[in-house]
Amino acid sequence: MFTRIMALVLIVHLLVACGNTTTPTTVVGTPVVSLQTLSISDAWVRTSPKGDNSAAYLTIINSGGADTLVAVKGDVAMIIELHTVTNDNGMMNMHPAEGGVPIPANSTQMLKSGGFHVMIMGLTKDLTKGQTIQLTLTFQHAGAVVVPFEVR
Numbered sequence: 001m002f003t004r005i006m007a008l009v010l011i012v013h014l015l016v017a018c019g020n021t022t023t024p025t026t027v028v029g030t031p032v033v034s035l036q037t038l039s040i041s042d043a044w045v046r047t048s049p050k051g052d053n054s055a056a057y058l059t060i061i062n063s064g065g066a067d068t069l070v071a072v073k074g075d076v077a078m079i080i081e082l083h084t085v086t087n088d089n090g091m092m093n094m095h096p097a098e099g100g101v102p103i104p105a106n107s108t109q110m111l112k113s114g115g116f117h118v119m120i121m122g123l124t125k126d127l128t129k130g131q132t133i134q135l136t137l138t139f140q141h142a143g144a145v146v147v148p149f150e151v152r
């Protein structure tokens with residue numbers, strides 16, 4: 001049994017070591033999804049019960065020309081929209097990101113708490129820690145891609 005586990009560990013190490021070296025690794029270990037010059041990593045969504053709201057976050061690394069994240073769709077909620085946060089005289093307000101989330105050429109755009117984020121309103125099911133949900137991201141130029149989001 002012990003040797004079998006050791007063998008498995010060795011195989012995993014070999015896979016990691018000899019894996020696709022062009023794929024950037026992320027600190028959290030969520031899979032990286034690539035779409036043309038876009039590389040999407042660290043995609044996660046907040047735990048929240050059915051009926052409540054949640055938010056999803058991700059990092060988009062762009063090694064090409066400018067693009068725009070224009071829509072996010074999924075079957076986990078009534079409404080999913082792209083939001084931004086503005087500081088209005090010290091009041092942090094969030095509202096729909098008009099025109100989507102800009103992805104400048106050769107840049108990293110993070111959707112994170114306090115900034116651009118994916119707003120998920122009216123969950124149709126519980127989001128519990130450890131689950132993975134699928135959301136479809138649509139970019140103006142690169143097109144659409146399904147991305148797994150880890151529930152945290």
Ligand SMILES: [Cu+2]
Pocket residue numbers: 083084094095117118119
């Ligand atoms: Cu929001």
